[in-house]
Amino acid sequence: MKAALVGCGAIASRWIRSLLADRRIEIVVLVDPDHQAAQALADRYELSPAFSATLEDALALAPIDVVVNLTPPDHHYPVSREALSHGLHVLTEKPLTLNLPDALDLVHLAQERGLLLAVMQNRGADPGFLAFRDMTRHGGLPPFTITADTLVTLPGPGFRSSQHLPVTTDLAVHAFDQVRALITAPPTEIACIETPTGFLAPHSSIAVITVHFADGSLFTYRGGYIVDPFLRTNANGEWRVEARGFAARWAPDPAANPGLAEAGPPAYQRCIAAMVDALHQPGPVPVPAIDNLGSIALLDAALQSAASRRPAPVPEVPDARP
Ligand SMILES: NC(=O)c1ccc[n+]([C@@H]2O[C@H](COP(=O)([O-])OP(=O)(O)OC[C@H]3O[C@@H](n4cnc5c(N)ncnc54)[C@H](O)[C@@H]3O)[C@@H](O)[C@H]2O)c1
The missing domain is CATH 3.30.360.10 (Dihydrodipicolinate Reductase; domain 2)
Structure with a gap:
């Protein structure tokens, strides 16, 4: 499958290393308004991708099956929504979105279109x-x-x-x-x-x-x-x-690189491998992000509480399973 990697900042190296090791996904476009950041990544990992400043422009440059969303949190919803709307699978960094209605909207869109929507949960899976x-x-x-x-x-x-x-x-x-x-x-x-x-x-x-x-x-x-x-x-x-x-x-050692002290690959690498497995499994495409809606309900309420400076009720997560 061919991927556009959107957001070429600090976390992108981790994803590129994991995807290169996995070999089932080829990065064909690097998307970032900061061209230098994208070019530096391509040089470091000897990639020969196309470059674009926006996902919209990337769609015209190469056939794409999947978007890897590594933008800052407030861009997650618009970037993931745009990708799903164009019929592309989405693997995204956390948080899925900043509020529960946006997260439910993405889940429903992925379900309607038969697309994968998966979010990184490396600490919970450590x-x-x-x-x-x-x-x-x-x-x-x-x-x-x-x-x-x-x-x-x-x-x-x-x-x-x-x-x-x-x-x-x-x-x-x-x-x-x-x-x-x-x-x-x-x-x-x-x-x-x-x-x-x-x-x-x-x-x-x-x-x-x-x-x-x-x-x-x-x-x-x-x-x-x-x-x-x-x-x-x-x-x-x-x-x-x-x-x-x-x-x-x-209380794990502060100096230990999380995950590396454990036997086997670090948690983020396991999460990325599980997402790519889900993309390639036979039968209907799953929407693993459903399992993360409870965390987004907490984040949604936390942001409301921080804004109002008072405790906020945590919204109930509707059952989004098919
Ligand atoms: N799972 C983890 O352990 C972990 C660790 C670090 C970061 N993250 C997550 O990764 C994401 C990125 O973090 P980072 O540390 O790489 O941030 P960063 O600031 O280093 O990089 C973000 C990059 O996104 C680019 N960008 C911004 N808007 C964009 C858009 N609309 N389209 C394309 N590119 C855009 C910026 O130019 C920048 O290069 C965040 O959601 C963060 O929470 C997760």
């Missing part, structure tokens, strides 16, 4: 985290009190320096994927406050998020883009769980 989830599920009974701290440093902050609420839109969605694996009851209410700490760096910011669940469980998250590597956590976060008669903690 093998170390999944072992922690299994230990929690087998050892403890809800309700749970869960805390997570994720403090990340970035060599190149990219879009985050100008993104409104960068931690909530870009980082917290990982924790939403993760906590949904630990607490299966529906979330009911969320409170989110994100405070820029621009005195450290333009992208620096700290978000504090509290989520209540229908079974009485409570999740508190503290996420941040910080500057000093000495203070950072592992990008998977540091997790603590307590229930009656049960306590568990998962």
Whole structure:
């Protein structure tokens, strides 16, 4: 299959390495208004793609089957929608969208057109985290009190320096994927406050998020883009769980490259391979993004709470399965 890779920033290298190793998808167009960024990627990986500044222009340059959407979060919905509207499969970086109605719109469009729509969920699928989830599920009974701290440093902050609420839109969605694996009851209410700490760096910011669940469980998250590597956590976060008669903690080494300490390929590579498997499986094309709608409901409510500075109800996710 032939792909247009849309968005040639920091994360694109990870995707290109994985797709080149997989070999089932050929990158025929690199799309980015920043031509230098696209050219640098082509040079680094010895690709000979066409180049374009927009997806619309890319469609005229080469036959394309699938769009890999690696744009900043606020571009995810329009880029993915445009791709699906043109009959193209979509593999997208997280978050799927910034709100639940947009996510449902993409899911319905993919279903109507028989197209794949899959979103990266590498932290929720990290093998170390999944072992922690299994230990929690087998050892403890809800309700749970869960805390997570994720403090990340970035060599190149990219879009985050100008993104409104960068931690909530870009980082917290990982924790939403993760906590949904630990607490299966529906979330009911969320409170989110994100405070820029621009005195450290333009992208620096700290978000504090509290989520209540229908079974009485409570999740508190503290996420941040910080500057000093000495203070950072592992990008998977540091997790603590307590229930009656049960306590568990998962705090992977901050210096460890997430996923690489585990046996086998890192989680993002497994996620990309699973997406490409889904594209090539016989029978009707699946829409794996349906499984991520719960995380987008949390993100939607978190952004509403941050804007209103009050707790917000978490919208119920309608059953989108065919
Ligand atoms: N899953 C993960 O662990 C992980 C890690 C890092 C980033 N990401 C995600 O990857 C995405 C990109 O992050 P990044 O760090 O590469 O950002 P970045 O700022 O480094 O790069 C974004 C690129 O997109 C380009 N762009 C912006 N609008 C565009 C458009 N409409 N069409 C084409 N190109 C456009 C920009 O010019 C830039 O080159 C984000 O959604 C982010 O959340 C995921």
